[in-house]
Amino acid sequence: MPPTQMAQLMDGTGLARRITAQTAAKAAEISRRAGVAPCLATVLVGEDPASVTYVRMKRTRCAKAGIHSRHIPLPATTTTAELIDTLAALSSDPEVHGILLQHPAGPHIDERAAFEAIAPEKDVDGVTMHSFAAMSFGLPGFQSCTPGGILRLLDEYDIEIAGKHAVVVGRSAILGKPVGMLLLARDATVTYCHSRTTGLPALVREADIVVAAVGRPRLIRGEDVKPGAVVIDAGYNPGNVGDVDFDTARTRARLITPVPGGVGPMTIAVLLAQTVDAAARQLGVPGH
Numbered sequence: 001m002p003p004t005q006m007a008q009l010m011d012g013t014g015l016a017r018r019i020t021a022q023t024a025a026k027a028a029e030i031s032r033r034a035g036v037a038p039c040l041a042t043v044l045v046g047e048d049p050a051s052v053t054y055v056r057m058k059r060t061r062c063a064k065a066g067i068h069s070r071h072i073p074l075p076a077t078t079t080t081a082e083l084i085d086t087l088a089a090l091s092s093d094p095e096v097h098g099i100l101l102q103h104p105a106g107p108h109i110d111e112r113a114a115f116e117a118i119a120p121e122k123d124v125d126g127v128t129m130h131s132f133a134a135m136s137f138g139l140p141g142f143q144s145c146t147p148g149g150i151l152r153l154l155d156e157y158d159i160e161i162a163g164k165h166a167v168v169v170g171r172s173a174i175l176g177k178p179v180g181m182l183l184l185a186r187d188a189t190v191t192y193c194h195s196r197t198t199g200l201p202a203l204v205r206e207a208d209i210v211v212a213a214v215g216r217p218r219l220i221r222g223e224d225v226k227p228g229a230v231v232i233d234a235g236y237n238p239g240n241v242g243d244v245d246f247d248t249a250r251t252r253a254r255l256i257t258p259v260p261g262g263v264g265p266m267t268i269a270v271l272l273a274q275t276v277d278a279a280a281r282q283l284g285v286p287g288h
């Protein structure tokens with residue numbers, strides 16, 4: 001028996017570090033030219049421990065990259081109308097260049113209505129309908145951060161997208177749907193799968209590019225990965241387990257993202273990069 005060929009790992013940690021170093025350099029240049037640092041407003045409703053941790057991580061990374069962050073913690077009892085007022089005020093505050101509403105915002109909040117209160121030019125988390133339309137039409141605009149990170153990873157490894165069959169498993173508004181639209185805008189043939197899809201394994205077997213974005217440990221079996229496929233595992237489940245059965249998938253794939261260290265680190269890198277781009281545009285710093 002010939003030795004099994006193992007897939008090359010796609011190093012999201014390294015790419016995120018390089019992108020963030022470029023972002024920090026741009027932030028420094030903006031601060032020097034405009035006299036103010038780029039500023040990200042983070043809005044958190046309630047005190048869900050995971051959300052508190054995510055926001056803290058994002059703010060720490062901002063600080064390291066020379067991006068100022070303004071944190072607005074709101075009580076769990078905040079109504080949709082109050083949240084919209086807060087987001088609208090930040091949208092018209094010239095000192096704020098990007099806005100992040102940490103989600104989920106809570107079951108009593110109309111999250112779509114809240115997201116739409118974010119001005120498109122400050123939607124650095126890529127959550128508004130405006131940003132979704134830009135992603136769908138392949139127009140300039142802010143991308144949802146995890147999907148944007150996935151596309152940057154594909155580009156980093158020179159993965160051909162045009163004409164390839166991409167199977168996206170998951171259709172959430174922040175991940176599955178936008179990553180599929182970004183791939184479609186790059187001329188992939190895209191199949192979306194979700195909880196009502198029948199015959200998922202057969203669809204996965206057809207994929208040149210598999211994007212797993214479900215939140216079910218090892219749902220995608222290695223034996224269903226087409227030999228030579230590119231496997232992007234966005235899933236993050238307890239115990240550092242992805243949505244793909246990594247050990248078997250890597251014996252068939254050409255390239256695969258590890259969990260952790262694949263897609264995960266890219267999300268914050270894209271958030272910071274888009275915050276600096278938003279600041280450059282709003283402050284009129286040329287060259288950005």
Ligand code: NAP
Binds near residue numbers: 175194213214
């Ligand atoms: P979500 O909102 O819960 O959406 C999950 C999607 O998976 C839904 O579209 C659902 O279908 C579909 N699904 C559920 N069970 C399925 C099944 N058995 N077969 C096929 N599809 C199924 O989750 P999300 O926010 O998109 O996150 C998905 C995963 O990505 C999670 O593990 C999350 O932790 C991870 N994530 C990682 C990052 C990062 O790395 N930075 C960022 C965001 C999310 P329906 O639409 O029919 O319900």
